[in-house]
Amino acid sequence: MRRIVQSFEESKGMAMLKYVSRRIAISIIILVLISATVFIIFNYLPFDPARLSCGKHCTPEIIAGNRHRLGLDVNWWVQWWRFLEGIFAGRNYGEGAALIHCGAPAFGYSFTQHECVTTLLGQALPVTVSLAIGAFIMWLVLGVTLGVISARFRNTWIDRLSTVFVLVGTSLPTFISGLLLLLFIVLKFNLISPLDLGTWHSPLTDPWGWFSSYFWPWLSLALIYAATYTRFTRSNVIETSSEDFIRTARAKGVSERKVLWKHTLRPALAPILTIAGLDFAGLLGGAIITEQIFQLPGLGRLTLQAVLQDYDLPIIVATTTLAAAFVVIANLVVDLAYALLDPRIRIS
Amino acid sequence: MSNLLDVKGLNVTFPTVDGEVRASVDLNFELNRGETLAIVGESGSGKSVSSLAIMGLHNRAQTLISGEVILHGSKGSTELISASEETVRGLRGKEMAMIFQDPMSSLHPYYSIGAQISEAWAIHNDGSKRDGMKRAIQMLDLVEIPSAAKRAHEFPHQFSGGMRQRAMIAMALVNNPSLLIADEPTTALDVTVQAQVLQLLQNMQKEFNMGVILITHDLGVVAEFADRVNVMYAGKIVETAGVEDLYYRSMHPYTIGLLRSIPRVDQIDNHRLDAIKGAPPSLINLPIACSFAPRCEYSSLVPGGLCNQSQPELEQKEAEHFARCFLPAERIAEVRS
Numbered sequence: 001m002r003r004i005v006q007s008f009e010e011s012k013g014m015a016m017l018k019y020v021s022r023r024i025a026i027s028i029i030i031l032v033l034i035s036a037t038v039f040i041i042f043n044y045l046p047f048d049p050a051r052l053s054c055g056k057h058c059t060p061e062i063i064a065g066n067r068h069r070l071g072l073d074v075n076w077w078v079q080w081w082r083f084l085e086g087i088f089a090g091r092n093y094g095e096g097a098a099l100i101h102c103g104a105p106a107f108g109y110s111f112t113q114h115e116c117v118t119t120l121l122g123q124a125l126p127v128t129v130s131l132a133i134g135a136f137i138m139w140l141v142l143g144v145t146l147g148v149i150s151a152r153f154r155n156t157w158i159d160r161l162s163t164v165f166v167l168v169g170t171s172l173p174t175f176i177s178g179l180l181l182l183l184f185i186v187l188k189f190n191l192i193s194p195l196d197l198g199t200w201h202s203p204l205t206d207p208w209g210w211f212s213s214y215f216w217p218w219l220s221l222a223l224i225y226a227a228t229y230t231r232f233t234r235s236n237v238i239e240t241s242s243e244d245f246i247r248t249a250r251a252k253g254v255s256e257r258k259v260l261w262k263h264t265l266r267p268a269l270a271p272i273l274t275i276a277g278l279d280f281a282g283l284l285g286g287a288i289i290t291e292q293i294f295q296l297p298g299l300g301r302l303t304l305q306a307v308l309q310d311y312d313l314p315i316i317v318a319t320t321t322l323a324a325a326f327v328v329i330a331n332l333v334v335d336l337a338y339a340l341l342d343p344r345i346r347i348s
Numbered sequence: 349m350s351n352l353l354d355v356k357g358l359n360v361t362f363p364t365v366d367g368e369v370r371a372s373v374d375l376n377f378e379l380n381r382g383e384t385l386a387i388v389g390e391s392g393s394g395k396s397v398s399s400l401a402i403m404g405l406h407n408r409a410q411t412l413i414s415g416e417v418i419l420h421g422s423k424g425s426t427e428l429i430s431a432s433e434e435t436v437r438g439l440r441g442k443e444m445a446m447i448f449q450d451p452m453s454s455l456h457p458y459y460s461i462g463a464q465i466s467e468a469w470a471i472h473n474d475g476s477k478r479d480g481m482k483r484a485i486q487m488l489d490l491v492e493i494p495s496a497a498k499r500a501h502e503f504p505h506q507f508s509g510g511m512r513q514r515a516m517i518a519m520a521l522v523n524n525p526s527l528l529i530a531d532e533p534t535t536a537l538d539v540t541v542q543a544q545v546l547q548l549l550q551n552m553q554k555e556f557n558m559g560v561i562l563i564t565h566d567l568g569v570v571a572e573f574a575d576r577v578n579v580m581y582a583g584k585i586v587e588t589a590g591v592e593d594l595y596y597r598s599m600h601p602y603t604i605g606l607l608r609s610i611p612r613v614d615q616i617d618n619h620r621l622d623a624i625k626g627a628p629p630s631l632i633n634l635p636i637a638c639s640f641a642p643r644c645e646y647s648s649l650v651p652g653g654l655c656n657q658s659q660p661e662l663e664q665k666e667a668e669h670f671a672r673c674f675l676p677a678e679r680i681a682e683v684r685s
Contacts, residue, residue: 244453250405251448252468252519253441266458343503344457 016339023335027328034324036080038317043076049313053111069094070111070313083108083317107321108314110306117318120302124286127200128298131221131290132283134214138222139229140276144269146226147233152260154238162230169227178220178293186216198295217294221287225279232272240268270341274334281330285323299323351420352526352559353379353402358415358429360394360401360583367632368412372398373583375415376662379559381526386562386570386591388606389580392628395563399529402561403446404428404436419443421526442472444527445520450536451512455504461488462500465519472523487518491548510541514548521552528553529561534569546573567610571595579603582629582639585662589669599671599680601644638674646683650674 050067051058067073071082071093082091086106093100093109102109102116109116150162186192192213201209240246241264249263286300303319306312339345358375361368372394379385387395400406402417417428421443428436448454456464465487466480475483481500488496491514504512513533520528530549534542550573553560562574570577570591577594579587579602587600598604605624626643641647641655654674662670665677673680 244448244450245456247405248448248454248516248519249456251403251440251446253437253439253471254467255437263456267456342458343460344505 019339020336023332027332030328031321031325032084034328035083035317035321036077038320038324039076039080039083042313042317043079047311049311052311107318110312110315112306112310112312113315117314120315121299121318121322124297124299124302126202127296128284128286128291128300130203130210130214131217131287131296131298132280134211134218135221135225135283135287136276136280138218139225142222143226143229144233144272146230148237148260148265150230151234151237151241154234159234162234166227166231169223169230172224174220174224174287174289175293177223178217178290181216181220182293191216198297200297217290217296220293221283221290229272229276232275233268236268236271237264240264243267266341270338273337273341277330277334277337278327281326282323284326284330286319350381351378352381352383353420353561354416354418355398355402356416356418358398358401358417359413360397360406361412362410363412364632369631370583370634371631372401375585377578377585377588379527379561381559382553382557383576384553384560384562384574386564386574386577387580388564388567388570388577390565390628392631393580394583394631395580396531399446399531399561399563402428403440403444403529404433405440405446408433419527438472441468441520441525442523443525444529445523445525446529446531447513447516447520447533449532451509451516452504452536454516455512457504460501460503461507461515465500465515465522468519469522483522484518487522488515490521491515491518491552493518508541509537510545513537513541513545517545517548517552521556524556526558527561528558529563531563532565533562534566535564542569549573567606579606582634583631584639584672585670586640586673587671588662589666589671593666593669597666597669597681598684599665599669599677600640600673601646601675601680601683602640603671604680604684605643605645638672646675646680649679649683 048063050063050070050072053066053070054063064073071079085091086102086104086108088104089106090104091102091106091109093102100109100116102118105118107117107121110120113120146162146165150159153159187194196213199213201213203210237260241260246259246263249259254263284299286298286303288300288304290296291298291300292304299319299322302315306315306319355375355377358372359370360372361370363369375394375398377385387399389395397406401411401413406413413429415429419426419428419439421439423443426435426439428439455461459467462481462484465484466477469475469483470477470480473479485496485500488500493499493511493514499507499511504515507515513536517533528549533549534545537545546569549560552558562569564570574591576590577588578585579594579600581602587594587598587603589597589599594603595607598607602624605622608622609624611621624643629639629642636659637657638644638647638655638660644655647653647655660672660674662672665671665680671680675683
């Protein structure tokens with residue numbers, strides 16, 4: 001009998017492992033498909049990077065040479081295959097004396113900035129990650145706290161006050177709230193010197209500099225998200241508190257405080273985790289507007305520059321694929337975390 | 349048998365924009381230890397609402413309650429309506445417990461069965477988590493859940509419907525309460541499981557010498573399990589009697605109608621079931637008249653249209669048998685047969 005029980009437990013573990021590995025496999029397939037899609041789209045766009053990088057005195061020979069150098073003289077699937085290959089094996093651009101090597105993982109070579117894209121990403125990523133993490137923590141703390149409070153005191157003045165915050169927060173787009181913060185607080189009170197905007201302070205060597213240079217961008221991003229999360233938390237908490245199992249908890253004699261913290265919040269916040277994970281991943285792809293306003297050289301700005309200035313295909317392909325990868329990975333992480341949180345989906 | 353619960357003039361009212369909804373009006377009954385009182389009525393008759401009010405589980409912000417509910421617990425008597433929330437909370441789960449209709453939604457999906465039972469124990473007892481779990485397993489064993497020690501660590505969704513209700517019963521009884529309110533405990537269960545759960549409830553009642561209030565609309569369950577019955581209609585008790593008196597000598601046209609609407613195995617002829625015509629009245633601004641009069645087949649037997657002009661009181665028709673009807677007992681007996 002015990003052996004049967006044991007093997008049942010084991011098969012449950014196996015089922016979980018199978019589930020996880022299947023999810024990872026699916027995620028990889030999705031990523032490959034996304035990168036292919038990106039290549040197809042860019043292949044059919046009415047731009048010719050070879051022409052654009054040609055300069056004033058352009059001849060068909062130079063264009064053809066550029067095209068070969070940029071690796072654009074082959075079909076999109078060959079380009080795509082080389083791109084995938086480069087990620088794992090590194091890649092060489094040009095020939096002879098002009099040969100440039102980008103080590104793995106190589107995402108391409110930007111001929112406008114004369115840098116391997118991986119190097120550019122390496123510079124931009126810490127900025128974007130700093131921005132995303134801080135904003136994420138800020139909006140989650142602010143939104144969930146306000147949401148729980150306004151659910152607890154619903155239909156009182158506290159709730160109404162938070163509704164006002166929600167309305168203001170959601171209706172102010174970041175390019176307004178960010179600019180307002182920058183002009184009327186940051187620059188007016190000289191909290192960050194205009195010359196210092198966008199300077200990178202490493203959180204490891206200069207944590208205070210890092211914090212103070214990111215605080216206002218965090219705030220301007222967090223406001224809009226926090227407003228949505230307040231509303232979402234509030235309605236989830238209210239909905240959960242009318243569940244039968246909450247009535248059961250009260251019937252057992254559980255105190256109101258524990259009813260809220262132990263019985264209501266866990267199921268009420270579980271769905272918020274899903275959305276939070278995806279929102280965070282979205283931000284990791286680059287917060288274009290906020291980065292632009294606060295002059296932060298992150299992924300969003302890198303992408304924007306690549307699009308606006310030179311149609312820098314390798315950068316655009318890399319940042320787009322990276323942003324998609326973040327979302328796919330976040331999806332996976334959120335699903336696995338959800339399984340830990342909710343026993344009902346542990347075995348599926 | 350000693351007195352356990354006295355309900356005197358209990359009113360439960362929900363103020364709404366359209367007027368007051370009087371969900372339960374002037375409810376009077378008592379319950380002894382070891383006794384089962386069934387409260388029968390259709391949806392909206394006030395049976396659940398009044399039991400939630402007794403437990404103090406109503407929404408305080410949206411409900412008006414008046415009257416007296418006195419619980420004679422093991423540590424003295426308490427009047428529950430005027431008692432503080434903290435006092436009532438201390439009695440909930442300890443002196444009075446409740447089980448609900450749908451055990452799936454009534455159990456917390458995120459916590460194991462054992463954890464939920466042990467929580468109910470830990471609120472009212474000092475002891476470690478381990479003691480709580482031990483007690484939970486002991487209770488699961490008592491409600492006949494096989495390999496209780498293992499299953500205590502499982503979650504509600506891994507239990508079958510009947511098992512879940514057993515677990516609910518185990519949770520309700522973990523502190524040995526003197527009063528158990530069972531709100532339609534078998535409605536959401538398979539018919540085959542219903543009997544087992546009822547049998548279990550009955551055994552537990554004997555074991556713990558509890559007073560049980562059984563709320564149901566299943567008259568079969570009532571006949572099986574109850575000692576006395578309150579029949580409720582439109583927020584009022586319309587008939588109250590011992591279970592045999594009620595079944596064999598019903599004194600209210602509504603009860604008669606209810607009993608006639610039950611399919612019977614001993615009558616094989618293929619006729620349609622007798623239904624009570626019409627629908628129960630809205631509980632907002634009820635007119636001063638017998639609430640059942642518009643649906644009553646026998647209101648014409650009462651002289652002078654009295655049924656539509658004034659409200660009948662709950663009057664004694666026989667020893668220990670009360671009904672809210674103008675018709676004298678002899679006339680009802682004629683009608684019934």
